[in-house]
Amino acid sequence: MLNATLLGTGGTIPLKNRWLSSCLISVNGHSVLVDCGEGTQIALKIAGHKFKPIDTICITHFHADHISGLPGLLLTMGNEGRTEPVKIFGPVGLKNIVNALCVIVPVLPFALEVHELKERKEFHSDKLIITPFQAEHSVDCIGYSFYLPHDRKFEPDKARNNQVPIKLWSTLQKGQTAELDGTIYTPDMVLGAERRGIKLTYCTDSRPTEGIKAAAQKSDLFICEGMYDTDDKLPQAKEKGHMLFSEAARLAKAAKAERLIFTHYSPSLDEPENGLENARKIFPNTECGYDGQKIALSYRD
């Protein structure tokens, strides 16, 4: 199972009733935090999350609403006694930004491993495979796809049919090849068909692009910015490098995603739900995300 929490759903400035956009993705006791604006550490507490499981932080870009909470979060993680390293990923320039912000964080009791994503190559955080992709904003900006693989099923009948000695079953089940008395046994001899994992794609801040469509392909959940609710705001969206609800819905449809949730609302949107009907005409399985929303995604087979 993969659990996602929308810690905040606001864009640009923190409001008294909406935290800045940030998402916590958790699998098996390990968590990845996407973005960390002012107040994200408070939103984490309000949502009932601990800081300890956060091993990886993915930064989309260097606008303040996505990263200004980083020094405070790291300090709090240190105050809570963390000693294990924390990995931070983000656009080129991340090292300078982290060093500058941490001028008010003199000493941390854990190592910070800062990775600048010069290329959009996948990386791992525990069992999660994370694939960064290019967004199109006023500054260099990265979206992230998270994929949790699903182990192939062990099939004892198949193992017996293939005459695999029982003492090798466990080795082959783990995906390792084994040899006994001159015969080679492979995992295929005991495992069923490939199974679909869980895919979550997170994208903010960006205009819609073909690259995002490709990255979000067949996502179980596509969390996408919805800065503006109505189509008459297209000029602002283009000017500021953001999306309309309808544009995000079109991306979700084109990507054949299962479910779309909006985040990163303009501070001017008091009731994002007002724009939902229009978006659902394009992509029916659309929701307006809200602060503290928890989404549990399970394997489908």
Add this chain to the structure above:
Amino acid sequence: MLNATLLGTGGTIPLKNRWLSSCLISVNGHSVLVDCGEGTQIALKIAGHKFKPIDTICITHFHADHISGLPGLLLTMGNEGRTEPVKIFGPVGLKNIVNALCVIVPVLPFALEVHELKERKEFHSDKLIITPFQAEHSVDCIGYSFYLPHDRKFEPDKARNNQVPIKLWSTLQKGQTAELDGTIYTPDMVLGAERRGIKLTYCTDSRPTEGIKAAAQKSDLFICEGMYDTDDKLPQAKEKGHMLFSEAARLAKAAKAERLIFTHYSPSLDEPENGLENARKIFPNTECGYDGQKIALSYRD
């Protein structure tokens, strides 16, 4: 009148029910913000304050809980269309800190005037006279006294007795000297006795010192850190450069302050009021400050 709002009363880390220590001091449509931790801009909104009147920001020291909200606040002030300069005062090193934090604040539509307080000389923000004083913390730290002078009363009987021509009354009332037909007229000829202004002293983070006692002398309001409620926490207070409630109360008594309000509670203090009785034995007019508390101070005569 001088209005003070305790925007937050927490120390070290922002909690879900307590903002970080910060205080807004307002006189006549002009405001001074003391410290700006993570979330202070949200606390300002919750307390119903606008950003526009904030002309001056006083930073006590460079620990994250006192300054990490600065870049976000400045951005929001810019988003709200500010064009007038903002003055920031703080310890030596302030320019480097502000420059580093503002790496995520590319452009502001107003000028930032950064003043490093090499000496503890008074400065002005509109009608307020602000006197910085040395605190004793683990890093260089400054407390601030705010003094709002009280104009001397205009006394028409005195003016008549001194045979001051009526057309000079207004000039003299403003404190200016005037000459008419070879005679020199001075403000003393129309003004009453000196009147007491309003004094507010704000001090966090610090151990108690003679310097603080002197700075807080005869304050109408002394807002002082109360990191720890009970006297058994003296070892922590000494180790971390903070005060007990009882130490702050002794300072208030020695300084002959009128009223003491605690702020900057340790995150471990769920109910600061539990420590109040002990403090009131030393200085009866003691209160536990709380987030959003508004205090209006009037002239006494």
